[in-house]
Amino acid sequence: MNKTLLIIQREYLSRVKNKTFLLTTILTPLLFVLLIGGSVFLSMKGQENQRIAVSDSNGFFKDHLTNSSKLTFEFPQGVDTSNYLARGYSAILMIPKFEGTSKSNYILRSKKSIGIAAEGAIEDKINGAIEDHMLELAGVHRAALDSIHKESRFAALKSYQEKGSSASESSGQLAYIIGYASGFLIYLTMFIYGVMLMRGVMEEKTNRIAEVVISSVRPFQLMMGKIIGIGAVGLTQFLLWVVLIIILYSGAQYLIAPETMQQVQAMQQNGGMAMGGQTSAMAEKIYNIQHVFGIVNWPLVIGCFVFYFLGGYLFYAALFAAAGSAVEDIQNSQSLTMPITMPIIFSFIIMTTAINSPDSPVAVWASIIPFSSPIVMMARIAYGVPGTVPYWQLALSMLSLVVGFLFTTWLAGKIYRTGILMYGKKITWAEMLKWGFKKV
Template sequence: MSKTSLIIQREYLSRVKNKTFLLTTLLTPLLFVFLIGFSAYLAVKGTDTLSIAVQDANGFFKTNLKSSNSIQYHFTEGIDTSNYLAKGYSAILMIPKFEGTTNTDYIIRYQKGIGIKAKADIEDDINSAIEDHMLEVAGVNRSALDSIHKESRFANLKSYQEKGEGASESDSSVAHGIGYVCGFLIYITMFIYGVMVMRGVTEEKTNRIAEVIISSVKPFQLMLGKIVGIGAVGLTQFLIWIVLILGITMGANHFLSPDTLHQVQAAQQGGTMAAGAQSSEFAQGFSEMKHMVGTVNWIVVIGLFLFYFIGGYLFYAALFAAAGSAVEDVQNSQSLTMPITMPIIFSFIILTRAINYPDSPIAVWASIIPFSSPIVMMARVAYGVPGTVPYWQLLASMASLIAGFLFTTWLAGKIYRTGILLYGKKTTWKEMIKWAFVKN
């Protein structure tokens, strides 16, 4: 076995056998499920009810100003700005005489702060009440208008993407979600495992372990072994997560009752509109979710995700290793890591635009340039290959990332060779570049 392989094995096994790795790998998916469920619970149950006393100079607001679960309007006599708090109200809303010709200020007074969303909701409620009043004056029945609005939802838009001589169904909302999640995961892991590489290199240098190791192996072999070994740890985590997600998805059917499964099958066979009478709302939603997930080419998405995860990690981990070799304390490495982390942050900013506009020039070029392609390309491939992402763009992106990794590995190897044995001196990137291009 080669010396590099021994280093890879050491870095991999020392981390995989760690209890922290096992707990993190197994508990992270459960943590995500808990966070999603808890966020949904807070969105539904976690809001406080705002009790507002109303002073109305018109009279029609009492019937038109509608309360909700989060905001309750009370038209109580004898309530004013001097006693609304003593009467148990959170705020008092003072509505002036409605003229219907100019914009009018509606005053709300409170002691405790009212959030921006609550303020916007109150303003919308007031405008809706005015709209209802104007409809009544015009002789339009609001309930009939709402009924027509609700019952007129006949259109169910389905999108099909051209592929050669045919077309396949696609869903932009699913592509949006997949692109964001994949890009975000790569963004986070490049930080986590890149810093892990840098920390490992710095600790070995500080403890003078590196001096002992490089007496047996070349500095480049040591650096490459650490990068590949730690990268394999991250890849192992992702593969375990994929297996867990697939297992949860495949086992979801076992948690549904036979009646619900029958309703889901009816919704899938007859379509949502046709099966509405014989399937519950949950069954229809579950059927739609399965149908949308089925429109994604998961082999392409997962395959490219693994490629860009590995390629992006190798591209940046080499630079993190070079930075780690030039410092003696991780706390003092900020000035060296800034040029490395800024492209990653900018790539995530571009991702937020690319998932909405995958064909925009900035999304296309950022998905080809190796500094940003690991994050941005995943936002585009979720929309389809070769539809949204032509083969030439995908091949150019993959080739440039491979070339970029080879270059950063070469550059980092030159820097690492000098920096790992350098002590007692504060290093800058200018000096590190000189190390890389000075002939030995």
């Protein structure tokens, strides 16, 4: 046990004390924010304003075909398919004669593709113009219809999940976000830290350090120490991210006007009801966000996330370590890592289904099987325990993951003992499994 603790200490401290660890811990959240913000900014800037000439055979589209920030419709005289480019238009829209409700083809001609988003927007604008014209013929004004539609949007749906004789408020949208984000983080970290462990094993094999270590430590102890040590690095990084988010959240509150925060507190004391109609829109948004986040069982969600974060990593890290012990460079490891990465990718695909249908048979069984439970179960837990996820399913999932981790660590240790001493030979998983199950 002391040897295992020494290995854990070495693996943990050698990485945590590294400057790269501190930089990645601080910069990774900022990089994600910049990446998302940059993508949105570039997507908005990348959309050119399309100036479209319209050839209308009906005469009413000019009054009903509305412009937008990215689409400008004009009805010039003497513009056709032969000269629209020379007249400064990016495309020409030819509208056929409107005959009742019969379907017609509306032709858009352009020199280059204007993109699927612009095509969909133009089609929506055409259908909207036809709808406006038909409403006008029926004696209904669009302005009156829009006013009624806007004023009628006062129903607020609140969802409650029954728990025995009581019921608690729930939010399907927030559960979707939490489930997807949790599953994606576990999916990402299993790849990152699994490959990190595999590279560490490969380096020790190349430098022949492992030959010295293996002579004084049992394979299971060595595997357990390396896996837990690197897993603790990942958990430390995650906890630092949580602390950073809390600090940013606390700092953001000081940027909000005191009057707005007072209004939020007043709404909290009155069950969300505005006092005398004096509550600002910003205060209502802040209250709604706090209220929705307040109905989540955060101790359960965070506790399960930590368990499945570590359990998923420990389960797959042992397999990555076994693959690393059998190869000498990263190029030869690709054929061995494919059987490990495919279940992780497949689990992520199932998760995208589970967050929409958490009670489906595929989601239930995938949340119990150790190969997929770390990712899929988190997508289900966000919808509630024991409502969506019964206690027996959660217990069985956790137990199977622990047993699976112990098994893969034991198997990886036996493979490591043989593979770490093999040089200059291409190894397959069939041969590695023989090493794992052979009697010593």
